[in-house]
Structure formats: structure tokens, C-alpha cells
Amino acid sequence: MNTFRELFENLREFAVAVGAVTMFLLRMLRHLPRAITRPSLIVEQIYNSGALSLVIIMICGVFIGAVVGLQGYEVLQRFGAEESLGVGAALALLKELGPVVTALLFAGRAGTALASEIGLMRATDQLTAMEMMAVDPVLRVAVPRFLGGAISLPLLAMIFIGIGLYGVQLIAVQQLGVDAASFWSQMRAAVRVDDVTDGLVKSCVFGVVCSLIAVYEGYTAIPTAEGVGRATTRTVVISAVLVLMLNYMLTAVMLR
Amino acid sequence: MQSDTTPSQVTRTTVTDNIVEIRDVYYSVGHRSIFSGLNLSIPRGRITAVMGPSGTGKTTLLRLITGQIRPDRGQVLFDGIDVSQLSRRELYRLRLRMGMLFQNGALLTDMNVFENVAFPLREHTDLPDALIRNIVLTKLQAVGLRGAARLSPAELSGGMARRVALARAMATDPEMLIYDEPFTGLDPISMGMIVRLVRQMNYALGITSIVVSHDVDEISILADTSYLISGGKVVASGSFVELKDHESEIVHQFMNGLADGPVPFHYAPAPDYFTQLLSDDT
Amino acid sequence: MRSTRTIEMSTGLFVLLGFASLFFLVTQITNRELSVDSKSYDVEARFENIGSLKVGAAVSMAGVTIGRVASIRLDQGVYKAVVRMKINETYDKIPADSDAAIMTSGLLGGQYVGITAGGAEEYLKNGGRIELVQDALVLENLINQLAASFSNRGSDTGKQPAAQETK
Numbered sequence: 001m002n003t004f005r006e007l008f009e010n011l012r013e014f015a016v017a018v019g020a021v022t023m024f025l026l027r028m029l030r031h032l033p034r035a036i037t038r039p040s041l042i043v044e045q046i047y048n049s050g051a052l053s054l055v056i057i058m059i060c061g062v063f064i065g066a067v068v069g070l071q072g073y074e075v076l077q078r079f080g081a082e083e084s085l086g087v088g089a090a091l092a093l094l095k096e097l098g099p100v101v102t103a104l105l106f107a108g109r110a111g112t113a114l115a116s117e118i119g120l121m122r123a124t125d126q127l128t129a130m131e132m133m134a135v136d137p138v139l140r141v142a143v144p145r146f147l148g149g150a151i152s153l154p155l156l157a158m159i160f161i162g163i164g165l166y167g168v169q170l171i172a173v174q175q176l177g178v179d180a181a182s183f184w185s186q187m188r189a190a191v192r193v194d195d196v197t198d199g200l201v202k203s204c205v206f207g208v209v210c211s212l213i214a215v216y217e218g219y220t221a222i223p224t225a226e227g228v229g230r231a232t233t234r235t236v237v238i239s240a241v242l243v244l245m246l247n248y249m250l251t252a253v254m255l256r
Numbered sequence: 257m258q259s260d261t262t263p264s265q266v267t268r269t270t271v272t273d274n275i276v277e278i279r280d281v282y283y284s285v286g287h288r289s290i291f292s293g294l295n296l297s298i299p300r301g302r303i304t305a306v307m308g309p310s311g312t313g314k315t316t317l318l319r320l321i322t323g324q325i326r327p328d329r330g331q332v333l334f335d336g337i338d339v340s341q342l343s344r345r346e347l348y349r350l351r352l353r354m355g356m357l358f359q360n361g362a363l364l365t366d367m368n369v370f371e372n373v374a375f376p377l378r379e380h381t382d383l384p385d386a387l388i389r390n391i392v393l394t395k396l397q398a399v400g401l402r403g404a405a406r407l408s409p410a411e412l413s414g415g416m417a418r419r420v421a422l423a424r425a426m427a428t429d430p431e432m433l434i435y436d437e438p439f440t441g442l443d444p445i446s447m448g449m450i451v452r453l454v455r456q457m458n459y460a461l462g463i464t465s466i467v468v469s470h471d472v473d474e475i476s477i478l479a480d481t482s483y484l485i486s487g488g489k490v491v492a493s494g495s496f497v498e499l500k501d502h503e504s505e506i507v508h509q510f511m512n513g514l515a516d517g518p519v520p521f522h523y524a525p526a527p528d529y530f531t532q533l534l535s536d537d538t
Numbered sequence: 539m540r541s542t543r544t545i546e547m548s549t550g551l552f553v554l555l556g557f558a559s560l561f562f563l564v565t566q567i568t569n570r571e572l573s574v575d576s577k578s579y580d581v582e583a584r585f586e587n588i589g590s591l592k593v594g595a596a597v598s599m600a601g602v603t604i605g606r607v608a609s610i611r612l613d614q615g616v617y618k619a620v621v622r623m624k625i626n627e628t629y630d631k632i633p634a635d636s637d638a639a640i641m642t643s644g645l646l647g648g649q650y651v652g653i654t655a656g657g658a659e660e661y662l663k664n665g666g667r668i669e670l671v672q673d674a675l676v677l678e679n680l681i682n683q684l685a686a687s688f689s690n691r692g693s694d695t696g697k698q699p700a701a702q703e704t705k
Contacts, residue, residue: 043549047548050553054555083644152552154556155557158556158559158560158563159556161559196560196563196564
């Protein structure tokens, strides 16, 4: 019977958490019109979440592309279909690897930075000080960071996919001798604009989710060193799980 | 910035000589009762000290005064206006008339000293940059840190950070300043600086000052009136001398820094010493 | 505290890079309709069975892609699949009696339409129809044919030994 009660408690806590996050999101959205009147804050946050994540995204993009090229070539070779490597790699990157891996990397790099920054502001009373100075911290701190992240992730995903394709090409054409012309032409023949937009939509959704979680965890962190640490960890874990869950759901919807 | 801050839908009860009135306030967190029937008045234009042993809710009191939390029962009045009844917008308007100095300064870490002091001006006024610059430099000069304008908060010592925070709290020329433990953790020199500044703000500008502290020595120099809070109520009030000679045991223990008394040395629920030593468990 | 100008510039570059990537992906990677970059003319062919031919599949001649399958529909009058193809207008010398066959590209590849030139002196024009067609090879039919030919041969060989024995 104890396990039932625990389960019930956990479910209840889960429902409460979902409700709290939703209300926080609504609160931020209500501030959206006013937040847009301060573009400099948003620009700064796009820089923090996006531009500063470029290096890790590009490095990982090349390596993911290279491994897709390597692995894909080996598998396709068994069926004599090496020339389809371009198609396979492009579709894999566009529809799945691009959005998902970028989102996970984003959660790890930018998400934790956001959560710990806001959490620290909470722990050192900076958010309370703002309240005391009659400045709404949600408007001034949370919303710009949320928007910065939500805008950055799709852009990062596109860059990741582009760099990834370069990595595939590097391995396939330069290294393994796949014919460059057929590599690209097969790709062009099989990939549709829909595939690109599918990936774009996914990364937009992931952008909203990862930024929301990061900002929420930081804002509601317990104001101690330990509390900020926990908020950071939770950001990564919850973002990762949500991204993968939503990925499945979005894919199912898109493939109908 | 003394703008028109009379909220339209809020009724003023009475305009008194006390800028803040706490009337019969009850507040508890969960099962723990923090205040049970607290009564307090902060006279306008004076320095009032609020003291008490650790954990008696001094910071909670400040949060009640500034409207961050609402009492379960009772009234919290600022200039005759019931703070706990205000909407968020009205509360923000009211807070422009108060300044608060946090224990660790709470400077915004992504800006330098100048930007920190300018922050409330930039957020609430449309003043041109040149005017803001002059105001900021004036406030920094008042606290003696005009030369530190370009430093970042990480480069400041504790005392300097608090002085910058004071300059920032002063930026909008509030009627009342609240100092939350301003002396904690400072060396004697920095403490002296803060004391001097608190005095100056009060004497020169007529700003009401509430100092929450347990530094009895510093309070003795500064305060016009003092309150001692313990067990959720005011146990003593009046001038410093009155408190020092108070008959109540707890007041006596606090004012003289005695290790044992109504606030016991030994933490309460502990088994008999001899028995515990002899037994095996903790 | 970086200067605002550096931040703005870096952010600008980042956003531009993001959009450039998107632009690159959409234009360089995706399937472009032939009508977008070159003119084409329509040619039709009717098949009994198109197998797994899809819209957008290639139409090729001698291995060279000369067009795309634009639409596939079922003619309920004659119960045949009507495949309309768009042929690049530079390939305007396809004999009117050429034959269109549905082929498979490699083992895993999709199906496409392969056109083999005939000998007529007239060429296909816009709206023209290819009459000679070869349907897609359907695996089940192949297997049935194979099974049938085995059983035929089996009954032949079965007779001879018996005849010999009765001698």
C-alpha cells in the first residue's frame, strides 16, 4: 500500500509541477508585448545562448556528420547502395539528428548557463532587489532569456545540419570515394522542402521547451548554493527527457 | 523620484507621524507562528532600530512592510495605506518611495557600479543620459565611491558593495530607507563608514531609516528608537537606554550578550547527559 | 561587461549564419521541380501496373534523367494507371514510338521510368502519349510464373522414366 501512496504522491507532485511551469509560461507570455520594446536585452540573450554555443555546435556537427557518413557508407555498401548515402544522411540530419542533438547540446551548454545564472541571482537577492526597485524580474530577467533561447535553438539547429552535411561530405567523398556528383544529386532528388520544415518546426518546439525549463528552474531555485546546483542538474535532465518525448510525438504527427 | 504616487483606488486611513504602522499582525509559515500580535510604529524622519535574536523574523518583518508577503491577520500601513491590499502595480508604485539595502548588497552582477546605480533611473524615468550620469555620480559621491564607478561588483569588498547598494537605493530619492543587517560581516572601518552614511542620510535628507540589526553597539550610536522582538512579539521598545536597563530577562540577555538565559544555551530536546554518554546510540 | 557593439555584431553574425544555413538547406539540398528552373512539356503513358512508382520519380533515357513523374492517377474506364511526365524541353527529339518501362534503380532504389528510343521519325510533343509500355515487375507474378514453369517441366520429365520402365 505504501508504494501506491508514494506513486500517488509522485503523480500529484508531477501535476503540480506541470501546472507551475505552465503558469510561469503564461506569466512570461503576458509580458511579451512589453519585452519586445527592449530589443537590446533580447539581443544580448541571443548572444549568450546562441552565439556562445556556436563553437560546440559546430564541432559536434562535424563529428556527427562524419560518423553518419562513415556508418552509413558501411551499411549501404552491403546492399550496393553507397550512392544513396547523401540522401540518407541528409534526411537523418534534417529530420532527427539536427533538431534533437542540437537541443540536447543546447540544454547542456546554454540551458545550464541560464538556470545557474538566474538561480544565482535568486540566491544573492538580486531578483528581490529588483522587486524592491519596482522592476518586475520576470519582465527584465526571465522573458529576455527565454526569448533569446527560443530564437537561438532553431538557428543553431540549422547551422548544425549544414555543418553536419559538410562532415558527411568530407568523409564520404574525400575519404571513401563516393562520387560527389551522385552524392549531391541523389540528395537533391529525394529531399523535399517538407523535410527541412519538419526539422525547423521540431527545433522551434525544442527551443521553447528547453528555454522554458531552464528559466523556470533558475527562477524557482532554492536560494542556496546547493539549490542552484540542483536547479542546473534538473534543467538538463528534464530538458533531455522532454525533448526526446516530444520528438517521438512530433515525428508521429508529421508522418501521418 | 517623488512622482504622483497616490494610488487611485486605495483609501488612506490616517496621515500620522508614523510612516509605518504594524497593527496586530499575525503571520505563520506552515505550523510555525512567526508573529502573533505584533505591534510596531516607525516614526517619520527618525532612525528606528529593530533588533532581536536570530530567527525571530526580522527579515520577515521587512518583507511585510515592503509588501512581499501578506499577514494572516492585521494591518501593515505605509503612510496610511494598507500595503497588503495593494495590487502588483500599485505596490510597485509604492515601492518607489522606499529604498532597501540588502544584507549582501544584492548588486546586479552583470553590470558595473555605475550601471547598478543608474538601474532604477533607467527603468523608471525617461531622463536623458547626461542627467542620469550626473545623478549617479552625485549618489556615488555621497557614499564616497565616485572613483569606483567603472568597477564590477565582483571587484568590490563587502563594505564597498553595501555602499554602492546604498547609492542605488538612494537613486530615486525615497522617503524611507530600510537597512537589512547593514553591519554584519564588516570590519570596524567599514562599519564606521556605514554608520556615518546612515546618519547622514537621515540628518541631511530627513529620510526615515529602519535598521534591522543585532549589532547592539552600532545601534547604540545610531538609533532614536529601538524595538526588540522575540517570540513573535515586541518585548521592549523605546530609547536605547530604556532597553539597556529593561527588567525583562530576555531583553537583558540580548542587550548584554549573555550566553545563557531565556534563550537557552543547550538546544532543547536532548536526553539526560549522563545517560546518553553511557548508552550506545547517538 | 563586453561592449554592446561587440555583442550586437556577434549576435548579428550568428543570426545571419543561421538563416544562411536554412537558405542553403532549402535551396541546395531539396528537390527542385523542373518547372522552376527549366521549361518542360507533358507526356503521358498508361500502365497496367506501376509497381511502386511515385510522383517525383525520375524519367530517364539511356540512364540520363530527362524529366520527372508529375502525376499518377487511375483511369477507371480502362483500369490503367495514367502517368503524366514532365520532360525537359531540351530533350525534344524523343521518337513517338519509344517505349516506357518501369525500372528499379539498384537493389534499394526507387522505381523510375526508363524510356527506350524507338525508330519513328516523328517526335513526342507536349500532350503526346507513349503507347508502348512495360509494366513494373511485380514479385508475386514473377514467382507464380517461375512456379508454373517448374511444374510444367516436372510433368514432362515425369513421363519419360515411366515410359521407359513399361518397355
